[in-house]
Amino acid sequence: MLELSYIRENTAEVAERLAIKNIDATASLQQIIDLDAKRREAQKLLDDNLAESNNIAREVGNLMKAGKASDASELKLRVADLKAQAKELAENLDNITSEQTGLLVLLPNVPHASVPRGKTPEDNLIVNSEGVIPALPANAVPHWDLASKYDIIDFELGNKVTGAGFPFYKGKGARLQRALINFFLDNAIEAGYREIQPPLVVNEASGYGTGQLPDKDGQMYFCQIDKLYLIPTAEVPVTNIYRDEIVKASAFPIRNVAYSNCFRREAGSYGKDVRGLNRLHQFDKVEIVNIQHPDHSYETLDEMVAYVSTLLRKLELPFRVLKLCGGDMSFTSALTYDFEVYSAAQQKWLEVSSVSNFESFQANRMKLRFKDENGKTRLCHTLNGSALALPRIVAALLENNQTDEGISIPAALAKYTGFDLIN
């Protein structure tokens, strides 16, 4: 959620920047500002009314104490009158506030000044490209064929037991998963992150705090009976640790890393790029989350990008880094870098990480603040990134490393798998 004071003072700029996300918010912004004037007026009226009631109550108390109870009856009538008014005033204020909040909540984050204009993924800016795209043998096959050839990932079994998008990992496939998780976690710990093991379901307030609600309601699995959501990413529970907190500035940057299962309904995405591991309803991901001073959040974003790059280098995967254009950015983000690895048999770039600075957008919703040097309470900046999501990494590893003898495992990972060949 954008800060009201920021909108009030920079209305034109906010509208301009939202246009980069291809959103015409002019009318909505004007409405929010109009409502703000109304809201303040309504609050003033209510506050004055309540102040008068409080004064009278004090007077009555004094009269009672002085044994002049009879003199109080007129004052009591006055309060009854005020009270009736107060009820209406409070209702009015509530209505205005919730209308305003309703509009604010639907407004996406404003993109950073460096975000390129554009509408589709083709407009994203390639800022880095590394590694060598392997020349595969003529008989190379995509990962779903390799998965069944070596019996390491079983999609049909997933269909039977659960449904599409919930595969079983078997034997060396399962061990590869476990190895990747440990590899990612160990690297993050070495980079200064604290490991967290979060709950996989969260309440409504948490979904709202990180911005999944109300924007992406319907993309999360929901347990109706307990009103709990299955997390689409560890970002949700890990960031919400700090909901309603005032952290110490000396604690910056606050770095947490978490491995979790991620659950996504992916409603509406059927039929496109869903083959094999490309898009699943349940997958594994290691997520890094940073909370930082507003003055340093972009340095931290760069650090995160550099860190994720080291992981892909160690895995010896060809990758590129994209700065997302306005049209391809998420609702909550101010600046996002996507990482894609090249999956050689599919001859496709697959997104494996998304590293974003949310600035104060999430913090405002969550009331995540800190005390600055002058003792003033301000909103923190939050950032997160995948480091990394497993399925597409596995897809690329299988496809790029296929040989006649089997699938070779990169050295850095073989330490974790305990084997260097899947055959």
Place this chain on the structure above:
RNA sequence: GGAGAGAUGGCCGAGUGGUCGAAGGCGCACGCCUGGAAAGUGUGUAUACGCCAAAAGCGUAUCAUGGGUUCGAAUCCCAUUCUCUCCGCCA
């Protein structure tokens, strides 16, 4: 799932109708003391919104949440949520 107890500031904890945003302690910050530290000692220490150009200041709200009684509620009543204890079930 059944029975009972409870929810107060960063933490512990007092407060059962009036001047309570809330005693006291701990913690934290700053000062004094000290060669330095500890101990001791003094002062300060919630958040949000509104008024004000701003600071100071003032107003309003907040003692789990929502409603009610009352001139007045942390305190009384109702509902909800959550926590703890015991029993049952169970990895």
